[in-house]
Amino acid sequence: xxxxxxxxxxxTGCAGDQLVILNCxxxxxxxxxxxxxxxxxxxxxxxxxxxxxxxxxVEGAVMSKRDEQALRRVxxxxxxxxxxxxxxxxxxxxxxxxxxxxxxxxxxxxxPTGADYDSLPAxxxxxxxxxxxxxxGCPIEKDEFVSAVANLLNGDAPLLPQYAVCVECKFRExxxxxTERGEVCCGPMTVAGCNAxxxxxxxxxxxxxxxxxxxxFASATAMxxxxxxxxxxxxxxxxxxxxxxxxx
Amino acid sequence: MPSAIEAPVxxxxxxxxxxxxxxxxxxxxxxxxxxxxxxxxxxxxxDIGLSFRHRPGQFAMLxxxxxxxxxxxxxxxxxxxxxxxxxxRRAGRVTNALYRMKTNDLVxxxxxxxxxxxxxxxxxxxxxxxAGGLGMAPLxxxxxxxxxxxxxxxxxxxxxxxxxxxxxxxxxELVSLVDRTDMNCLxxxxxxxxxxxxxxxxxxxxxxxxxxxxxxxxxxxxxxPPVVYKFILRKLLDLGFRKDRILMSLERRMKCGVGKCxxxxxxxxxxxxxxxxxxxWDAINLPEMI
Amino acid sequence: MKILKLRKDxxxxxxxxxxxxxxxxxxxxxDGGYAFRRLSRWSExxxxxxxxxxxxxKYFLPQRETLFRFVPEKGYVPSAEGLDxxxxxxxxxxxxxxxxxxxxxxxxxxxPDPYYQARRKHIxxxxxxxxxxxxxxxxxxxxxxxDHGFDLFFYDIGDYYLTMVGTALxxxxxxxxxxxxxxxxxxxxxxxxxxxxxxxxxxQLEVEIRDLPEIFEMEYQSGIxxxxxxxxxxxxxxxxxxxxxxxxxxxxxxxxxxRDGARMRIWDSCLFSTHALVAGGENFRHSRASRIKxxxxxxxxxxxxxxxxxxxxxxxxxxxxxxxxxxxxEVLERLRGVQHAVSH
Numbered sequence: 001x002x003x004x005x006x007x008x009x010x011x012t013g014c015a016g017d018q019l020v021i022l023n024c025x026x027x028x029x030x031x032x033x034x035x036x037x038x039x040x041x042x043x044x045x046x047x048x049x050x051x052x053x054x055x056x057x058v059e060g061a062v063m064s065k066r067d068e069q070a071l072r073r074v075x076x077x078x079x080x081x082x083x084x085x086x087x088x089x090x091x092x093x094x095x096x097x098x099x100x101x102x103x104x105x106x107x108x109x110x111x112p113t114g115a116d117y118d119s120l121p122a123x124x125x126x127x128x129x130x131x132x133x134x135x136x137g138c139p140i141e142k143d144e145f146v147s148a149v150a151n152l153l154n155g156d157a158p159l160l161p162q163y164a165v166c167v168e169c170k171f172r173e174x175x176x177x178x179t180e181r182g183e184v185c186c187g188p189m190t191v192a193g194c195n196a197x198x199x200x201x202x203x204x205x206x207x208x209x210x211x212x213x214x215x216x217f218a219s220a221t222a223m224x225x226x227x228x229x230x231x232x233x234x235x236x237x238x239x240x241x242x243x244x245x246x247x248x
Numbered sequence: 249m250p251s252a253i254e255a256p257v258x259x260x261x262x263x264x265x266x267x268x269x270x271x272x273x274x275x276x277x278x279x280x281x282x283x284x285x286x287x288x289x290x291x292x293x294x295d296i297g298l299s300f301r302h303r304p305g306q307f308a309m310l311x312x313x314x315x316x317x318x319x320x321x322x323x324x325x326x327x328x329x330x331x332x333x334x335x336x337r338r339a340g341r342v343t344n345a346l347y348r349m350k351t352n353d354l355v356x357x358x359x360x361x362x363x364x365x366x367x368x369x370x371x372x373x374x375x376x377x378x379a380g381g382l383g384m385a386p387l388x389x390x391x392x393x394x395x396x397x398x399x400x401x402x403x404x405x406x407x408x409x410x411x412x413x414x415x416x417x418x419x420x421e422l423v424s425l426v427d428r429t430d431m432n433c434l435x436x437x438x439x440x441x442x443x444x445x446x447x448x449x450x451x452x453x454x455x456x457x458x459x460x461x462x463x464x465x466x467x468x469x470x471x472x473p474p475v476v477y478k479f480i481l482r483k484l485l486d487l488g489f490r491k492d493r494i495l496m497s498l499e500r501r502m503k504c505g506v507g508k509c510x511x512x513x514x515x516x517x518x519x520x521x522x523x524x525x526x527x528x529w530d531a532i533n534l535p536e537m538i
Numbered sequence: 539m540k541i542l543k544l545r546k547d548x549x550x551x552x553x554x555x556x557x558x559x560x561x562x563x564x565x566x567x568x569d570g571g572y573a574f575r576r577l578s579r580w581s582e583x584x585x586x587x588x589x590x591x592x593x594x595x596k597y598f599l600p601q602r603e604t605l606f607r608f609v610p611e612k613g614y615v616p617s618a619e620g621l622d623x624x625x626x627x628x629x630x631x632x633x634x635x636x637x638x639x640x641x642x643x644x645x646x647x648x649x650p651d652p653y654y655q656a657r658r659k660h661i662x663x664x665x666x667x668x669x670x671x672x673x674x675x676x677x678x679x680x681x682x683x684x685d686h687g688f689d690l691f692f693y694d695i696g697d698y699y700l701t702m703v704g705t706a707l708x709x710x711x712x713x714x715x716x717x718x719x720x721x722x723x724x725x726x727x728x729x730x731x732x733x734x735x736x737x738x739x740x741x742q743l744e745v746e747i748r749d750l751p752e753i754f755e756m757e758y759q760s761g762i763x764x765x766x767x768x769x770x771x772x773x774x775x776x777x778x779x780x781x782x783x784x785x786x787x788x789x790x791x792x793x794x795x796x797r798d799g800a801r802m803r804i805w806d807s808c809l810f811s812t813h814a815l816v817a818g819g820e821n822f823r824h825s826r827a828s829r830i831k832x833x834x835x836x837x838x839x840x841x842x843x844x845x846x847x848x849x850x851x852x853x854x855x856x857x858x859x860x861x862x863x864x865x866x867x868e869v870l871e872r873l874r875g876v877q878h879a880v881s882h
């Protein structure tokens with residue numbers, strides 16, 4: 001049986017998720033032995049940019065007509081499309097404030113010619129094409145990526161946690177930043193998988209992975225407000241990485 | 249607490265491990281209804297096969313290596329030993345993986361679990377089986393148990409309804425029972441697009457008009473989607489059935505099968521230990537049951 | 539029961555002798571809280587602690603545990619890694635010991651769990667008494683004292699620990715110290731009684747648990763559950779820190795590039811939206827309100843029907859851990875209270 005073909009792509013984003021894949025040093029040889037990576041611009045220039053793909057991993061948000069066309073092309077080539085990273089899954093930081101006047105921004109950044117610049121409000125991949133699986137994270141976790149590939153090769157859906165960061169924080173038996181120190185920690189609303197990296201270092205969770213299943217934003221907002229944070233600040237904090245998730 | 253004398257307690261992990269799946273071979277896959285195939289399995293180790301003795305209504309835990317484990321009700325009757333038949337709806341991670349497998353492939357199996365139908369209590373009484381849609385899967389074991397031990401039961405009636413003939417589980421087998429004189433096999437479909445159906449057309453409760461039921465000496469086993477419970481239960485109560493003689497088979501997502509993991513808990517009962525067969529009286533007393 | 543006493547200033551010597559029986563784990567300070575950890579030196583131990591973040595259930599039912607390794611040619615091979623490590627849990631409180639006696643009922647029964655059982659047999663328990671703080675209601679839950687479930691139990695009686703010897707192994711540990719332990723005098727017993735009644739008086743919380751199951755049935759439709767459902771974050775913290783929450787999820791992990799893999803079990807919570815989800819998408823407890831109701835109902839009513847007592851020991855961890863201050867004592871009081879009951 002021939003190896004499954006794969007492509008790894010980036011839209012508008014920091015390329016951090018693609019970098020995580022390249023940083024899977026211990027598994028890279030296994031990965032290339034198991035999947036035939038045909039199209040991965042960040043890793044090499046000899047790409048087959050037209051072939052059919054069994055799996056496509058796409059990072060970044062859709063922020064331009066060019067992104068949208070690129071994503072549609074990848075979708076047409078790929079049997080399975082996997083969104084990787086918070087930008088691809090939720091829109092990410094670029095989607096934070098869509099209410100601002102875009103034209104004024106473009107002009108401020110690019111000068112008088114800015115109006116012609118190819119720039120669209122940030123969208124997650126699923127707002128543009130059908131997405132089969134989503135691996136969130138800013139950036140994605142190596143472990144989650146590797147086990148997702150193992151699952152996909154077996155024909156299964158990737159198995160990813162849906163519960164909150166608090167669970168992993170408790171697993172590690174860290175002191176609670178919310179109840180013990182009254183900090184604005186987004187752990188209870190944020191989906192786990194990072195092994196509570198920040199809270200374990202005594203840094204409050206900023207919610208970079210997007211919301212956990214059935215996250216209760218209304219109650220969380222009331223909790224932080226009661227702790228003396230203004231509702232506007234709470235809303236801004238919660239909307240930073242996954243504004244769509246908060247609206248849900 | 250440790251005892252003063254060292255005992256090789258970890259041996260139990262190998263010798264008495266209730267979570268240990270045993271290898272079973274897929275000997276037949278029958279495409280019964282779309283996404284509801286009947287898988288026939290045989291344990292690779294004959295001794296394990298012989299020691300696997302189930303009661304109608306019990307379930308087994310099916311493992312697909314690397315994918316996971318899921319509870320599946322056993323559709324074959326213990327009166328027909330040797331192989332196990334599992335009617336599997338393609339619905340989740342494990343069942344999707346099973347549908348990718350072929351005859352002769354190996355899966356893991358452990359069990360049997362759950363209470364099963366109280367057959368010794370039912371024996372000596374009439375038996376009414378009422379199923380809608382996929383609800384036939386857990387009742388089929390009891391049906392064949394009753395037919396294979398026909399002298400132990402009074403009147404046996406099956407009422408089964410499906411949307412169309414193509415949606416009817418065990419269709420050929422059940423149609424062949426219609427002419428039997430030692431039971432009343434009533435089959436109905438909501439609609440018959442192909443106009444080939446020779447049995448009843450109409451909703452399941454309509455079949456009561458064709459059945460002779462004496463509630464005072466009958467146990468009813470009911471399984472189906474919520475709408476089936478709604479109408480059948482009302483009908484049975486109208487007929488005068490005692491609430492503890494109406495038996496229902498429930499679906500929950502057991503992760504352990506042996507009363508530990510908590511996933512199939514309903515109120516104060518575990519579906520895996522106290523069920524999956526509950527009486528209607530249990531259902532009234534357990535919140536969120538159906 | 540054999541009863542002895544140990545001079546408090548000899549405790550460190552006792553601890554050094556006990557090391558020969560296994561790894562010594564005791565509460566240590568972490569991030570301003572406490573956690574049972576393996577000691578690198580005895581001076582790290584903090585026996586005068588209110589409660590640890592996680593209960594000692596983590597030693598018996600680990601957060602993540604491999605049940606089987608799967609290898610195609612061998613099938614499912616049980617994992618026995620770490621099951622026979624001798625660990626001494628030094629300084630367990632009565633409520634935590636009681637919680638293990640409760641878990642024994644769940645992980646025993648008709649299908650004994652061999653992983654839990656093996657650890658239970660290999661882990662030594664040395665208990666120590668404590669003074670209740672503002673979250674403790676173990677007395678109401680009948681878990682402020684334990685009469686079994688420990689190898690040794692120390693009661694503070696001033697200059698001494700009055701020592702209950704619970705098992706033959708506990709006695710071996712006592713004997714291994716030579717003449718360190720002494721026979722208690724009548725005055726020691728009197729001192730114990732005096733302190734015991736002081737402890738009783740120190741409880742700030744009280745919950746009446748008689749007929750609680752009946753009240754749960756009567757208040758099943760109470761509006762209090764919707765109110766709690768609106769507040770609950772579904773973060774699962776209360777379940778994780780609960781010494782009697784035992785729900786777990788089972789998941790297979792696949793190794794990259796082979797058909798090998800592992801079957802894991804991971805702590806789970808009935809507050810997660812995935813807990814009562816069945817294949818095909820039906821969820822029997824879709825709303826947060828139904829899930830938090832289930833958690834209380836199962837502990838205070840369901841478990842009573844199954845095992846004869848609530849699966850709560852009044853340790854106060856869930857109250858301390860809840861970010862939105864959902865307080866079980868308050869909930870139980872409101873359910874019981876005539877004036878405070880929420881109108882239906």
